[in-house]
Amino acid sequence: MKRRLIQYAAEIIVLVVLHFVLLHWLAERDVVSVIFSAGQHTPSWMMASAGAFLLVRLLLLLFLPGMILSRIVLMIVKSRQNQ
Amino acid sequence: MWAASVAAFLLPLWFVPHRWCERDSAAWFRGDEQFQSQLARGVERLVTNPLSRAHFKTGSAQFNGEWLFGTCLMAGFGFGQTASEHPQWRARYLPLMEFCIERILSADVRAFDREMWRNDPLDTLDRDTGQDHAAYLGYFNLLLSLHRQLNPNSKYAALNDCITSALVRRLERSPTLLLQSYPAETYPVDNAAVIASVAPQHRPLVEKWIARCRKNYLDPKTGLLIQAVEPHSGAPADSPRGSGTALAAYFLSFADPAFSRDLYQAARKHLADTFLGFGVVREYPHHCPEGCGDIDSGPLILGYSISATGFLIGGSRIHGDAEEFTRLTGTAHLFGAPLRRGDRREYVTGGPLGNAILFAMLTARRSSP
Numbered sequence: 001m002k003r004r005l006i007q008y009a010a011e012i013i014v015l016v017v018l019h020f021v022l023l024h025w026l027a028e029r030d031v032v033s034v035i036f037s038a039g040q041h042t043p044s045w046m047m048a049s050a051g052a053f054l055l056v057r058l059l060l061l062l063f064l065p066g067m068i069l070s071r072i073v074l075m076i077v078k079s080r081q082n083q
Numbered sequence: 084m085w086a087a088s089v090a091a092f093l094l095p096l097w098f099v100p101h102r103w104c105e106r107d108s109a110a111w112f113r114g115d116e117q118f119q120s121q122l123a124r125g126v127e128r129l130v131t132n133p134l135s136r137a138h139f140k141t142g143s144a145q146f147n148g149e150w151l152f153g154t155c156l157m158a159g160f161g162f163g164q165t166a167s168e169h170p171q172w173r174a175r176y177l178p179l180m181e182f183c184i185e186r187i188l189s190a191d192v193r194a195f196d197r198e199m200w201r202n203d204p205l206d207t208l209d210r211d212t213g214q215d216h217a218a219y220l221g222y223f224n225l226l227l228s229l230h231r232q233l234n235p236n237s238k239y240a241a242l243n244d245c246i247t248s249a250l251v252r253r254l255e256r257s258p259t260l261l262l263q264s265y266p267a268e269t270y271p272v273d274n275a276a277v278i279a280s281v282a283p284q285h286r287p288l289v290e291k292w293i294a295r296c297r298k299n300y301l302d303p304k305t306g307l308l309i310q311a312v313e314p315h316s317g318a319p320a321d322s323p324r325g326s327g328t329a330l331a332a333y334f335l336s337f338a339d340p341a342f343s344r345d346l347y348q349a350a351r352k353h354l355a356d357t358f359l360g361f362g363v364v365r366e367y368p369h370h371c372p373e374g375c376g377d378i379d380s381g382p383l384i385l386g387y388s389i390s391a392t393g394f395l396i397g398g399s400r401i402h403g404d405a406e407e408f409t410r411l412t413g414t415a416h417l418f419g420a421p422l423r424r425g426d427r428r429e430y431v432t433g434g435p436l437g438n439a440i441l442f443a444m445l446t447a448r449r450s451s452p
Contacts, residue, residue, distance in 0.1 A: 024422070026431065027422055050432070070092035073088050
């Protein structure tokens, strides 16, 4: 159980750090703003970077709390069944 | 076991993210000095850096020009509104507002309008040749009127009077009481800015225009503003839409808070929704066929419009609707990705135009009850 908790914590930290790094890196280069003003001349690497950032952000802000809680619930139920 | 796990996943999804994203909303709603000054510094950086059409990537030189103009315009409103809400900052923000006015006056910013009409909007103020220039002149004149309200000795007073006279003359000659933004293109939302800009000196015309707009340019089913009309007959040429209605509610708050409130309430009733607790605004009402999004609405996601959602933030603050304001600013936080760097705050996904629009909407002046 302890190993699992460490694994979950590591995943959360990776996600938070990835979001932080992408946010600052992309902001410096004014890349993400193309996503809401995308036209025919927007380079595809910019669109891809912006899309990836928004995916990470949505994963972090929308789904992370549920992912953490559901994993904890699953872990508790499994450990009780094993007992 | 799996049911418990799924429930544990869904419950926080419903209750946690929107509350987390709404945590700054109360500060924005009450006009917190620190928040407003941080965003003002962010927008200041964006507009005072060399900014040209080339910075925008809409794929159309015309739209790039409009976005450059819109950035300077909305930043100007934001600086003006911040100076109005916090008079102790006037000495700092009025010069920034004047910087925006000078940029709008510059040849490169007004080029988009000149290219469409094939003559300059400011060179034709004394002539009425059917070339209305409603988009450039209406929006710009409203900014000049706000500047004059904040500074009665405004150095732009003569220009403001000159544009006002031209717009009033053209409106009075128009059988539809609407001016064309571009040749053969007439948008009631642009005319909302025109009428708001002349309101201080021409109240009877404003009353007449509002009565005509209520009768002819609102959707009878919903009270939403028709996006475009035929230039000569005034017949609808597009659907009633969220982006136009929400933006008109913002501009008309300068001229007629009651009509602005009606437009806001119509948008709130027929277009505003919630998704996982976040506030979102549809571009088209349910009885209209949905388009796929254009330069006015931005990309539509499940029918929800980025522009309409952003513009309605202004309406909700103007009309004291804290509940809707909170939901909409939560969405702006989620998708806008605000980032504080030192004493600056910028919305990372906004770019110059998105930040300027959010600045104007988040600092929109409350109407008196």
